[in-house]
Amino acid sequence: MMIEDAEFRELFQIDSDEHIQKIESGVLELESDPKNADVLKTIFREAHSMKGAAGLLGLKEIEGITHVLEDQLGKLTKGLTEYRASDADRIYYTLDMLKLLVEEAVTGKKANVDLAKTIAVLNGTEQLATSSVQSQVRSADNTASHKEIASPLKNEPSSEKHSDAKEAEKKETKPSVKKIEPSKFKIDTMRVDPVKLDSLLSYAGELTVSKNRIQKRATEIFDLLFLAEDQTKQWNDKKKLFSEWERYAKQFQLPPSFLESIRSLHADEKRKWDGFAQKLSSLKVKSIQDSAKLDLIAQKMEEGIQNVRLLPLSSVFDIFPRTVRDMSRELGKEVYLTLEGGNVTADKLVIEELKDPLMHLLRNSLDHGIETREEREKENKPNPARIRVGGKQVNNAIWIEIEDDGHGLDVNKIKARAIQKEIYTEEEVNSFSETEIQEIIFHPGFSTREQVTNVSGRGVGMDVVKSFVEKFKGSITIDSTFHLGTKFTLKLPINFSTNHVLIIHLNGWKYGIPTEHIDQSLFIRPEQILSVEGKPAISLGDEPIRLVYLNDYLPLRYPKETNSKSNKNLSCMVLRYNGEKLAIIIDSILDKQEILLKPFTGILENVPKLAGTTILESGEICYMIQVPELLNDVKGKSADHSRVFDETQSKTAKTILIAEDSLITRAQIQRILEENGYQVVTAVDGQDAFEKFLKSDFSLVITDVEMPKKDGITLVRNIRETKDTPIIVLTSLGSEEQIQNGKNAGANSYLIKSQFDQNVLLHTVERLLAE
The missing domain is CATH 2.40.50.180 (CheA-289, Domain 4)
Structure with missing residues (x-):
């Protein structure tokens, strides 16, 4: 039976997955401590809550099975029966059938679960073969889809309060008419739609890019101030011009009003320009402040969304104990699994895709690394064997380690197999370091297993691990000692947006x-x-x-x-x-x-x-x-x-002379040219430039126009009297008259600072040097 309401389907899947996972974890604890009353009470409540939810949605099969499960757990909780090792297999079998029925309720895919047999197995009236358990475990594992995990915005309440609250809600079939005090209503947790969260993170990333663009605008305002600096120099020339007019006015005895008009015109124009420069400088300061504020907001917003997306590694780690237990029994090996760092958080994207790579590494450790009991006794190794899965945060990365005390990687066997499968030649393999040989196991299709089994031998798995790591811009390292064990370390960056x-x-x-x-x-x-x-x-x-x-x-x-x-x-x-x-x-x-x-x-x-x-x-x-x-x-x-x-x-080094009295403009052009491989000599004015020009052989000259001691137009004329060296005039004076003056003096090209473009400058330099 499939749940009709889409919202309830989603909630029931999340709720059921949580209940089943907690029951599985509890049963694993009971295997080492059968008389743990707290664990018995916890899994009893989980079965009870799941039964109530199934009954509310009309899922009769799930309700019937969980009802019997609740009865069996209730007897254990009250001490009416004693917990036995065989109870674990019966409960696990029941949980696997429940997983299939939950999938049917959510997707509509027929589960084909034998209800009578499941209840008989749970009651102990029908024996369950070990092979049947393993078959059902693999079936449930293969059909399970990725979970949608609730993203906690605050700490979750205790499981007891959480379960009681759910039960109370499900028993209430009609809206309550009792008045509730608003001050007592509080939501401690909420579920966030992952799609909406992903969208928010994308917007946060776009905000960061926009922030970078705004910072670029502040730089452009700074460039405008450079142009304003050139314009300010022109006021000194205008002041000289006004002085000449005053001298002519006195010489020709013009009316005093004419002199006053000249002074007033100069003062008015100067006042307007000073106001413009001041406003431009103020705009620059405000732009920097706004950019810094936006940078802070964008950073906090991105960090906040990323923190909401963080989920504990235990979301993945908790499924491994059952897997290791079942696989070790199937392989006839004794293994003790240790989980560490489950509280370390990782991005939702990592949690969603981490299961398969870690599962492949665990299967590899169980099948290839861990020896049988007899082999370990011969090597004087303790039983059971040990596998450790751990997570930790190191600086801005998450490290996930899978370590076993098995017999380690056999480099000679790996080399022989690589040659046999023609992945590398014998000469290439012999030139590899030990680390490079060990990394051959990540090659697609590589396996040292001669025969294909249910667990390994197909040559798939380890390349999946490497692909996962590379997808998230991480790395994987191998630390293996023959006969002692192997440790795989996955290092993943925290930020992915x-x-x-x-x-x-x-x-x-x-x-x-x-x-x-x-x-x-x-x-x-x-x-x-x-x-x-x-x-x-x-x-x-x-x-x-x-x-x-x-x-x-x-x-x-x-x-x-x-x-x-x-x-x-x-x-x-x-x-x-x-x-x-x-x-x-x-x-x-x-x-x-x-x-x-x-x-x-x-x-x-x-x-x-x-x-x-x-x-x-x-x-x-x-x-x-x-x-x-x-x-x-x-x-x-x-x-x-x-x-x-x-x-x-074959290229000859080119040396370029730059004549520019503005320190900032001179340094900017010098940096552009030197970054593109040219040798650069600088001069602070026209006179300094001409003296250096006479002493050395330059391939090209770039000059400003307005400079002290000797202006750029005069410098161009002086150079033209001696050599035909290409000359570029680069200035803020862009009138047709000024450009014509530069060309008449002998300049090859005239570039305007207000229209300055790095690529245009480089193309012009390249063109003139090629002529």
């Missing part, structure tokens, strides 16, 4: 690299490139690191725009993941940002080496690089790097 990335430029495309995978960035010269085993590499300290041109390994290989970079040095970045390092050649590093990742979906879901996209504040699309997948793709492959390195070696 936004990412701190370094934005790089490559062939005109923008790419993002997560900062947690960046070891360092540097410039290298072609002569620093080594050849290690026939592959290009660089040396950092005493460590050789493989070197590749990033563009050779990405899907977008065609250039989006012409690269204006002309240098003798290569921009290099060293990436790291899981103990491995890789050096990549890029065009340039643009910025460090906090971004909201938009994963690929549909036909783009499996784009190699790319995780998704984000929109930068400029409106451009930026592609996120999957560093683990990139390192795996590069490993073992050779690359044709001659094109990149030989082309760079």
Whole structure:
């Protein structure tokens, strides 16, 4: 029978899952302490509450089974019967049948549960074979879907109060007409729709991106102040002009009113300009303050939503004791499971997808790691064997450890199996370190088991673990000692909504690299490139690191725009993941940002080496690089790097002279050019620039117009009297007359500061140097 009301279906599934889980946990405690009266009372109340809920919804089969279960538990609670080891199997069998009936009530899928047999087994009038128990356990486990877990906003009340409150609510079939004092009404907990929570988190991430854009606007206001600085210098020239007018007025004996008009005009214009500059400066301060406030609000909002999404690891850990118990009995092994750190919280996304990877690791420990009783006795190991599942928070990451005291990983067996399955050649395997050999177990389709069993041998499972870790931008390490045991450690970052990335430029495309995978960035010269085993590499300290041109390994290989970079040095970045390092050649590093990742979906879901996209504040699309997948793709492959390195070696270093009296403008242009590989010499005015020009050989000159001692137009004329060096005039004076004056003096190009664009400057430099 299926529940008709969709809301009640959802509530009944959540409620039933909680009751069944608590009964299972209680029965496990009774196996070690059969006379624990508190545990008996707890599971009795859970059965009672589940019976009441089923009766209210008209689920007769569930109500009938839970009624008999309640009777049996009631006899144990009152001491009328004694708890026996066989009671656990009967109760577990009953709970498995209840799981199937709950699924039928929620999904409508026919459960095919034998009601009479279930009640007979529960009453003890029908014996239950061990194989039947294991079969039903696997069936229930395979058909169970992911739980929807309540997200607590406050601490849950005690289970007794919670159950009593539920029972009272279910007994009341009609709305109560009794007046309730508002002051006594209080909701301690509430359930949050996960879809709404995910949507809120997405909005919080968008808010973070918007915050970054607003911060960019503050920078643009700062740039306007640079232009205002140039305009302020022009008032000094205007003041000289007014002084000339006064001199001519006195010389030609013009009326005093004319002089007064000139003074008034100058004072009025100066007052207006000072007011504009003051308002612009005030706007800059307010913009910075607003940006800081928004940054704080966005951070608190994101942290608040993430805290609501946090769920305890016990949500997953609690299902393992039953699994380990049943599997160990099936394999004929004695195992004691220890759970630690169940109160450590993780993001809802992790909790939802953590079950399968951990289950694979546990199965691996039980089947491959833990020995049989006889084998452990021969090796003088204690029985039962030990498996520990633990969780802890380390800085901004969650560590989940699965450790056993079995016989550990046999590297020789792994090597032989890898060669046999032609995953690696014998030569390659022999060159691997012990850690690299152990990591072969994560290869898809790899298994050391010769025969396929119900538990292992199919070559699936461990690659699922690695895929899970990489999906959440984490890592997994193996610590194994032969004959002593193995420990797997999964390290997962806490925050998944936004990412701190370094934005790089490559062939005109923008790419993002997560900062947690960046070891360092540097410039290298072609002569620093080594050849290690026939592959290009660089040396950092005493460590050789493989070197590749990033563009050779990405899907977008065609250039989006012409690269204006002309240098003798290569921009290099060293990436790291899981103990491995890789050096990549890029065009340039643009910025460090906090971004909201938009994963690929549909036909783009499996784009190699790319995780998704984000929109930068400029409106451009930026592609996120999957560093683990990139390192795996590069490993073992050779690359044709001659094109990149030989082309760079053939270029001649270009030296550019910058004449600019504004310190900030001078430093900004110098940084842009040097980041793109040019050598730069600076001068503080036109006279200083011309003296340096005569002493050295420059490939290009960039000059301002308004400068002390010697202005830019005069500097251009002086240079033209000696050489044909390309000259770019860069100034805030953008009138047609000023531009024509610059061209008449011999300037090759005239760029306006108010319309300044980094790419335009670089393209202009590249074009003039190529002529």
